[in-house]
Structure formats: C-alpha cells, structure tokens
Amino acid sequence: xxxxxxxxxxxxxxxxxxxxxxxxxxxxxxxxxxxxxxxxxxxxxxxxxxxxxxxxxxxxxxxxxxxxxxxxxxxxxxxxxxxxxxxxxxxxxxxxxxxxxxxxxxxxxxxxxxxxxxxxxxxxxxxxxxxxxxxxxxxxxxxxxxxxxxxxxxxxxxxxxxxxxxxxxxxxxxxxxxxxxxxxxxxxxxxxxxxxxxxxxxxxxxxxxxxxxxxxxxxxxxxxxxxxxxxxxxxxxxxxxxxxxxxx
Numbered sequence: 001x002x003x004x005x006x007x008x009x010x011x012x013x014x015x016x017x018x019x020x021x022x023x024x025x026x027x028x029x030x031x032x033x034x035x036x037x038x039x040x041x042x043x044x045x046x047x048x049x050x051x052x053x054x055x056x057x058x059x060x061x062x063x064x065x066x067x068x069x070x071x072x073x074x075x076x077x078x079x080x081x082x083x084x085x086x087x088x089x090x091x092x093x094x095x096x097x098x099x100x101x102x103x104x105x106x107x108x109x110x111x112x113x114x115x116x117x118x119x120x121x122x123x124x125x126x127x128x129x130x131x132x133x134x135x136x137x138x139x140x141x142x143x144x145x146x147x148x149x150x151x152x153x154x155x156x157x158x159x160x161x162x163x164x165x166x167x168x169x170x171x172x173x174x175x176x177x178x179x180x181x182x183x184x185x186x187x188x189x190x191x192x193x194x195x196x197x198x199x200x201x202x203x204x205x206x207x208x209x210x211x212x213x214x215x216x217x218x219x220x221x222x223x224x225x226x227x228x229x230x231x232x233x234x235x236x237x238x239x240x241x242x243x244x245x246x247x248x
Contacts, residue, residue, distance in 0.1 A: 008096070011066030012036040012051075013059055013081075015043035017130030018100050019072030020050035022162060025138055027051070029161035035062045046130050060090055068096040068158075075101030079108050086111035096154065098122055103178035105146040105171035120155040121146040121174070124164060125181060139163035146171055 008031045012019040015038035023033045035057035038044045044056060063069055063085065073081060078101055085091060093116030097109055102123045109119035126141040128134050145155040145166045152168065159166040169177050192208075192215060199207035 007031045008068045009034045009066050010068045010070065011057070011062040012070045012072060013062065014070075014072035015039075015047040016072060017046075017128035017134075018124070019070060020047050021128060021130065021134040021138065022070060022072065022100070022124070023054070024050045024132075025135055025162040026158070028135070028163075031068075031161075034065045037062055050130070050132070059085070060088065063090045063092070063095075066095065068098065071097065071099040073099075073101075075103050078104060079111075082109055083111040086115055089115075091115035091117045094118065096120060098155070098158070100124070102144070102181050103175060105169075105174040106148060107171060118151050118154070119147060120151065120158070122155055122159060123177075123181075124162075127185060135163075141165070142167045144169040144174075144177055146174060 008026075010023060010026055010031050010033050012023045012033065012035070015036055019036065023036065027033050033051055033054045035055045036047050036051060037059050038047045038056050047054065047056065057065070071078060071081065078099055082097075091097065091112045095112075095117045097112045097117045098120040099109060100123055101108070101121070104121060106113070106119035106121045109117070109121075113119045121144070123144040124138060124141055125144065126134070126137050141164050143159040143162070143164045143166055145152065145159060146169050147155045156166040156168075192211065195211055195215075196207045199210060204210060
C-alpha cells in the first residue's frame, strides 16, 4: 500500500548516484516522478538513463509540483538548502520531504517542518553506482529510517516500496549510525585498495578480479559470525591454504 492513497508525485533534488536510483525504484512501485534537478551534463545524462523522459526542472518549480520531495544532496549542504527554500516560501503544508544523508535525522529538516511539511530521514546502507545495478542491490539492503513517531510508518512504507528493509534509528543515534557506515565503507575501500596495489606490483593481471571471491567470502563469513554472535572471531583467519570445511 502506498503511504497515501494512489500515487505520489515525486520530485528529486540532486542527480548524483542516489537520487535517480531511488526515483527509479519508487517509479517501479507505481509512483510518478514529476521532475528532477540536475546541473552538470554528467548528472543530466545519469538522470535520463535512470529516469527516461522525466523533465529537468528548476528547484522551485519541482517543489511546487511534488507531493514528495527527495533531497539527495550531500549532508553538508542539507540544512542550508532546506533553510534557503523555506525563506523563499517553497515548502508546502502536508508535503513529504525526505533526505538521504546518513548523519542527520529529521531535525535537519526543521525549516521545512515549520512550514508544515512532513520530515523523513531515509538512508540506504549501500554504496551506489548510479546505475540500474543499484536497483538489484537496493532489494538486498537495509534503510535507516528516522522520523517523528506519528509519521514513521510513512518512511517505512516508502522503503518497502523501494524493495528494501526499513530499520528504525532514533534521532539521537544518527551520528553513531553514520560513523558505523563510514567505518565499514572507508575501511573496506582502503584494505581492498592496498591488496590490489600489492598484487599489481607482482605483475598480476586484473588483481581486482583475483581478490573478488576472497573478499566476498571473507566479508560474508565475518558478517555471519557477527549475526550469529556465537563464533569466536579470533578463529576467522583467512589463510590462502585453509581448506577447513567448517569455514564454508
């Protein structure tokens, strides 16, 4: 069931890697994408690839047309953008306003809320490529949802419609949540990059392809151990010669 009866008219501010993908996921659930804001030629190309035929609109016009506005912009820009639009009288009473920044809850949308908008903070816990591949990955990921209690089910319903699994994060816990996400992504990228560099230095062709099965199996095993909370993590030493069937 949709958060409201019928389809929502959705406007997307930001045509980076996240906004067009979420728009495509919600369009697949039957909602109408009324427009997207895009500045650079590259972002316009991405918007057209993911949301063919959706018009590129200026932000004030996009907000005016939308029942749900998705703010897919860097977290550092979020409060200034929301406040500036509030000063311009852009936000509408009853309009849903959703941002995708990991670090912030719904309070960063305070200026829109004061104008009568309904604030939602929804962060998909995945690394986006900005391509259709993300639509598959989205169906396997969790989304952190933070919102006032009365409207929390709306955020959860939107996540389900995108094909993901909602997990509620309290307003006061968003910073810790963001730290966990940043730790996982930056550490993984750094370690993989270092390993690729070592293999490339040995003259091995396609070191990323060589490491891919090892990295996936190592991460999956570690995550399974963390979920079960019964395996001694000190035993998870991933040695090239290890063929212990219990590690499978």
